Amino acid sequence: MALSREEVEHIARLARLGITEADKDKFCDQLSNILEQFQTLEEVDTNNVLPTAQVTDRQNSMREDNILPSLPQDAVLSNAPWREQEYFRVRAVLEE
Amino acid sequence: MVVSQTTKNIDYETVIGLEVHVQLSTKSKMYCSCSAAYSSAPPNTHVCPVCLGLPGSLPVINKQAVEYTMMMGLALNCNIAEHSHFDRKSYPYPDLMKGFQISQYDAPLAYGGWIDIETEQVVNRIRITRVHLEEDVSKLLHQTNSLGEIYSLVDVNRSGVPLMEVVSEPDIRSPEEARHYLMTLHSIVRYLGISTGNMEEGSFRCDANISIRERGTTRSNNKVEVKNMNSFKAVYQALSFEAQRQRELVQKGEHISMETRGWVDNKEITVSQRSKEYAHDYRYFPEPDLPPLVIERNWVTEIQKNMPELAQQKRDRFVEQYGLSLYDASLLTESRALADYFETCLKSPALQNLPKQKAAKELSNWLLGEFNRLLNLSNIDITRTKITPQMMGELIVFANDNIINISSGKVVLEVMFQTGKIAKDIIAEMNLARIGDTSAIDEIVKQAIQANPDAVADYKRGKEQALKFLVGQVMRISKGRADAKITAEIIKQNLIEGE
Numbered sequence: 001m002a003l004s005r006e007e008v009e010h011i012a013r014l015a016r017l018g019i020t021e022a023d024k025d026k027f028c029d030q031l032s033n034i035l036e037q038f039q040t041l042e043e044v045d046t047n048n049v050l051p052t053a054q055v056t057d058r059q060n061s062m063r064e065d066n067i068l069p070s071l072p073q074d075a076v077l078s079n080a081p082w083r084e085q086e087y088f089r090v091r092a093v094l095e096e
Numbered sequence: 097m098v099v100s101q102t103t104k105n106i107d108y109e110t111v112i113g114l115e116v117h118v119q120l121s122t123k124s125k126m127y128c129s130c131s132a133a134y135s136s137a138p139p140n141t142h143v144c145p146v147c148l149g150l151p152g153s154l155p156v157i158n159k160q161a162v163e164y165t166m167m168m169g170l171a172l173n174c175n176i177a178e179h180s181h182f183d184r185k186s187y188p189y190p191d192l193m194k195g196f197q198i199s200q201y202d203a204p205l206a207y208g209g210w211i212d213i214e215t216e217q218v219v220n221r222i223r224i225t226r227v228h229l230e231e232d233v234s235k236l237l238h239q240t241n242s243l244g245e246i247y248s249l250v251d252v253n254r255s256g257v258p259l260m261e262v263v264s265e266p267d268i269r270s271p272e273e274a275r276h277y278l279m280t281l282h283s284i285v286r287y288l289g290i291s292t293g294n295m296e297e298g299s300f301r302c303d304a305n306i307s308i309r310e311r312g313t314t315r316s317n318n319k320v321e322v323k324n325m326n327s328f329k330a331v332y333q334a335l336s337f338e339a340q341r342q343r344e345l346v347q348k349g350e351h352i353s354m355e356t357r358g359w360v361d362n363k364e365i366t367v368s369q370r371s372k373e374y375a376h377d378y379r380y381f382p383e384p385d386l387p388p389l390v391i392e393r394n395w396v397t398e399i400q401k402n403m404p405e406l407a408q409q410k411r412d413r414f415v416e417q418y419g420l421s422l423y424d425a426s427l428l429t430e431s432r433a434l435a436d437y438f439e440t441c442l443k444s445p446a447l448q449n450l451p452k453q454k455a456a457k458e459l460s461n462w463l464l465g466e467f468n469r470l471l472n473l474s475n476i477d478i479t480r481t482k483i484t485p486q487m488m489g490e491l492i493v494f495a496n497d498n499i500i501n502i503s504s505g506k507v508v509l510e511v512m513f514q515t516g517k518i519a520k521d522i523i524a525e526m527n528l529a530r531i532g533d534t535s536a537i538d539e540i541v542k543q544a545i546q547a548n549p550d551a552v553a554d555y556k557r558g559k560e561q562a563l564k565f566l567v568g569q570v571m572r573i574s575k576g577r578a579d580a581k582i583t584a585e586i587i588k589q590n591l592i593e594g595e
Binding site: 052076089 | 124129130131138139140141142143144156157158159160162181186190191237238246247249250251252377381382386388390
């Protein structure tokens with residue numbers, strides 16, 4: 001199951017990654033290989049198995065509605081690539 | 097070019113579905129223990145590694161938010177899911193630091209419900225598709241600095257606040273019905289006590305899908321999504337505008353584009369926000385960090401048992417139990433706070449000596465009339481009034497026992513409202529007790545007659561209006577304290593004797 005270049009470009013855009021033309025060919029091959037690996041799963045009959053996204057077997061893990069201290073403001077902003085006063089600064093997000 | 101004949105005189109109906117987002121009044125956020133009180137805090141102070149999506153952080157579901165959503169589901173006659181889970185929705189904007197929103201996709205907590213909406217005496221059943229839980233996003237502040245740079249600032253405090261989404265089927269047929277539907281949902285969340293419902297602050301917000309179609313058919317034109325409606329009035333205006341805009345396009349033979357439009361409040365129009373360049377690719381998949389929910393029926397029963405009475409039930413009970421009119425009962429139950437105040441007043445010791453239905457009627461008149469006027473005028477919330485239920489009860493007893501007349505009662509209520517003094521003291525201090533003593537009234541009547549010979553002459557010529565005028569004069573002299581009935585009698589006696 002080979003991926004097309006267009007699909008790779010689409011995935012790169014969704015992931016906000018800028019990739020070169022050479023990268024596109026490389027990722028085409030690599031991603032196609034990964035998909036092929038998953039094809040192996042098709043061999044298993046899952047007709048009577050419910051879909052799951054969990055491997056822990058846990059359910060109903062919930063917490064009571066209590067407040068715990070948050071991080072100090074400086075710690076929150078310490079990884080900000082771009083900071084202005086007590087905010088994260090980002091490129092304009094167009095609303096209209 | 098041939099103008100299509102089918103565009104003429106076609107009767108179109110409007111088809112509306114609403115998505116309502118409600119911030120839940122939990123103390124902590126949806127998936128972490130940061131405080132959910134975002135608006136009062138300095139920016140980026142209610143933030144933790146979960147809010148920021150830092151590696152190694154693990155979200156955990158807020159049980160209270162799940163229960164609130166189940167309550168909403170039950171109030172909307174929904175099924176409560178036996179199996180539910182959360183899903184990850186890819187979302188590439190900086191108002192969610194994680195790069196995704198934890199929402200619910202194919203297994204919402206509640207689904208398949210309905211509510212009945214009464215608009216102009218016609219009841220329409222609006223089906224509820226689903227009620228699910230997700231998280232709110234960060235607040236973006238759009239900036240232009242002195243260099244002309246345009247950018248946004250991010251405050252993450254609001255990110256992760258529990259957000260409940262209620263999705264209706266496209267069963268709504270008019271902007272007015274949409275407004276009623278929203279007001280009903282609003283009343284329900286307020287009665288359940290699960291949200292502040294504050295629309296200006298964004299705690300209760302609404303998006304609409306609206307299209308038009310030839311009446312009697314099922315094939316609609318393209319639908320348009322309308323956003324930015326921040327009040328009940330805006331919802332009504334935006335949808336009215338949009339329904340009209342779409343009709344005009346179709347009548348001109350033009351195409352309705354499928355798009356998102358925003359309501360611009362000060363211009364009273366909708367404008368195109370984003371043409372769908374490429375469809376959103378949300379790539380939903382089950383959230384691996386949150387184990388699924390298996391909702392036992394006894395949990396649902398427990399919640400059902402603790403559900404408070406809702407507005408419609410309360411209204412019907414008020415009619416039944418207190419003999420109020422349906423109209424008065426509807427007004428009294430519009431907010432739970434007012435309904436509760438009404439019932440607490442009714443239980444106050446002061447009102448125990450009046451027959452129950454009499455007390456209820458009098459109280460209802462005072463609350464819906466003068467008291468409501470004072471609340472609106474001062475913009476004070478009823479829960480903060482200085483008038484305790486017992487004080488209100490005492491005032492009503494004074495008025496009912498004719499210690500004061502109605503106009504003095506209004507004065508007493510206003511002073512009580514401003515100062516928190518009790519009625520007995522206000523009546524004494526302001527000398528407001530009704531004058532019912534005939535000789536005292538007779539004295540004032542004689543003054544009024546002497547000062548107004550023209551009115552006396554008019555009355556003698558058979559003008560009934562003149563009597564009213566003279567009663568008014570007596571009221572003026574007595575500062576509203578004279579008993580109106582006795583006054584009228586004494587004026588008549590005086591005029592007859594004077595002949």
